[in-house]
Amino acid sequence: MPGINMIVCSKQVPDPEAPPSLFKVDTVANKMVTGPEVKPVISQYDEFALEAALRIKDKLGGKITALSLGNKIVRDVIKKALAVGADDLILLEDEAFDGGDSWSTAHALVAAIKKIGQYDLILCGRQSSDWDAGQIGLGIAEILGIPAVTLVRKVEVTDRKAKVERVIPDGYEKIEVTLPAVITVTSELGALRYATLKGIMAAAKKQPIVWKPADIGLESSQVGAAGRRIKLTKLFQPVKEAKCEVIEGETAAEAGANLAMRLRQAKLL
Amino acid sequence: MAENKGVLVCGEIDSKLASITTELLGCGRKLADDLKEDLSCLLVGDKIGDAAKEAIAFGADKVYTVEDPLLKQYQADSFIQVVEKVAKDTLPRIVLFGQTSMGRELAPRLAFRLGVCLSTDCLDLTIDPNTKLLRQTRPVYGGNAQAIFVSEFMPQVVTVRPKAMSPIERDALKQVQGNIIPTRISIDTTKVRTKVLETVKEEVVGVKLEDAPVIVSGGRGMRGPEPFKTILKELADLLHGAVGASRPPADNGWVPEATHVGLTGKIVAPDVYIAVAISGASQHIAGCSGSKHIIAINKDPEANIFKEAEFGVVGKWEEILPAFTNKLKELL
Structure with missing residues (x-):
């Protein structure tokens, strides 16, 4: 089956590896505010999804279209998809796309996928690193009426089918799924490869295709915040009291022994 | 249009009633009591056995049991047919799933089929006394914050994080009063597009x-x-x-x-x-x-x-x- 058409959904998020102290909630606007130190990145699970697509392309050839939705998407960040080997980059970018929920976002992505037209595999991260909802892949599958396998750590495509490994709590399942299908990818698949210098140079010359709601046949009222079916009523950070009792000693080893005595005394162990 | 009523727990069985299901029943009992409505539990499998009675002992008023050899092993494409049918027939106000291998897949599918948006991985669920709507609290930004969501679209579907809720005390006497409703749902195998070829256990030696x-x-x-x-x-x-x-x-x-x-x-x-x-x-x-x-x-x-x-x-x-x-x- 040469020439697999793949679409990889990838979202720009604030770097989730940044220290927790840099994430602050603006309780008036109900928004997360991150300082300038927190760089935007491609959501980590979406990177694994991209890697899964690249491995299939390495073996069988084909085309990878990276698809992203947002407002003010940073070109240098999202073009990483092109630099590592995606063929096209399509951005659903407009103010109207801002503030969506999984419902409006999945519907906009599907409208774009239908416009792209050809797809054998749609790959998504298992969840985004910002809202962590884990619904988009399944939502896309439901709207398109195609099968989905979640939490995938390995994909092999053969003759109109994919054989995948799905992670379960005490092992994994080997699953066969007919194509076209949606696959959501988990971290065990492995990290995204580094871009080559050649890839970076080629990506620099390419421009992403930008679609507005009207380009995918949607009204502004159907996308982003206007198209939501669930309301965010409050965003907050639970207050934590720092209460750690630090056990000391002349040496690290002595501190370790003191910790044992303290825990025993407190009847924890 | 009929009004949505009651709380439906989508249960899981792992040889017995799964601990997440007892937790969901504990949480669901409280919500149902606050709403003064019923708590039901859906159990799906090839042989359900005592798990149905257990669900009653852990707080359910009603248990729908759907038994079919085709439902021996969890498969999203077959299980969702059952969940969708029961949700459409019984019109619950709230549907609770565990944030588990199964719930993570079935809850979003059900929500999209019913035209609603859900909250996954909830830590806290309460009924707003004024609107009777479910306040759904879940962690966001990798746990750097929490968000409270409310949906006016029915049913309100959520998944609940394991160990976030407590079961109620098991009441063996209640088992005789509960209402177990065997339910027949035919599975359309042409809609089952995934096949589990093999389940591989990666056993960890020692204590789980x-x-x-x-x-x-x-x-x-x-x-x-x-x-x-x-x-x-x-x-x-x-x-x-x-x-x-x-x-x-x-x-x-x-x-x-x-x-x-x-x-x-x-x-x-x-x-x-x-x-x-x-x-x-x-x-x-x-x-x-x-x-x-x-x-x-x-x-x-x-x-x-x-x-x-x-x-x-x-x-x-x-x-x-x-x-x-x-x-x-x-x-x-």
Whole structure:
């Protein structure tokens, strides 16, 4: 089956590896505010999804279209998809796309996928690193009426089918799924490869295709915040009291022994 | 249009009624009582047996049992047909799933089929006394914040994090009063587009992480697989516990994925959680914050894990752990 058409959904998020102290909630606007130190990145699970697509392309050839939705998407960040080997980059970018929920976002992505037209595999991260909802892949599958396998750590495509490994709590399942299908990818698949210098140079010359709601046949009222079916009523950070009792000693080893005595005394162990 | 009423728990069976289902029933009982409506439970499988009566003992007013040889093993494409049919026939106000392998798949599918948006991985659920709507609290941004969602579209579908809710006390007497409703739903096999070829168990020797009273977890700072097999294992064995890990060791293949504690791994709640060389990223804390006591060993005094820990030692684990373990051997 040469020439697999793949679409990889990838979202720009604030770097989730940044220290927790840099994430602050603006309780008036109900928004997360991150300082300038927190760089935007491609959501980590979406990177694994991209890697899964690249491995299939390495073996069988084909085309990878990276698809992203947002407002003010940073070109240098999202073009990483092109630099590592995606063929096209399509951005659903407009103010109207801002503030969506999984419902409006999945519907906009599907409208774009239908416009792209050809797809054998749609790959998504298992969840985004910002809202962590884990619904988009399944939502896309439901709207398109195609099968989905979640939490995938390995994909092999053969003759109109994919054989995948799905992670379960005490092992994994080997699953066969007919194509076209949606696959959501988990971290065990492995990290995204580094871009080559050649890839970076080629990506620099390419421009992403930008679609507005009207380009995918949607009204502004159907996308982003206007198209939501669930309301965010409050965003907050639970207050934590720092209460750690630090056990000391002349040496690290002595501190370790003191910790044992303290825990025993407190009847924890 | 008929009004949506009552709370439906989508249960799971793992040889018996799964612990997550007893937790959902505990939470669902409270919500149903606040609404003055019924709590139902859906159980799906090839042989349900005593699990239906157990669901009643743990708080359900009604249990729908759907038995079919085709439902022997969980398959999203077959199970969703059952869940969709029951949800459409019984019109619940609220549908509760566990944030499990099954719930993670079925809940979003059901929601999209019914035209609603759900909240996954909820930590808290309450009924707004004025609107009667479900206030759905869940962690966001890898646990860096929490959000409360409300949906006016019915039914209100959520998944609930394991161990976030408590079961009610089992009431064996209630079993006789409960209403078990065997329900026949024919599965359209042409709509089952996935096939499980094989289920591979990656057994972890010793105490299971979820059941361990004590967990000794290592992080990126362990710098390789060895310490997990030696020094952490020795300490865990001494305390009759299990060895866990944060995400980097699991992603690097130092430990099996089944030992990964975190938002995208296992959610654990032992009596004592000992975090060694773990910085305490929010996504890890999400997996262990339910522990009764967290102990941290880390060389960075500013590490976030010390904000979560009750006791801590600052320094190199290579020096601290052997002395800690040896001292415990003397004391225990």
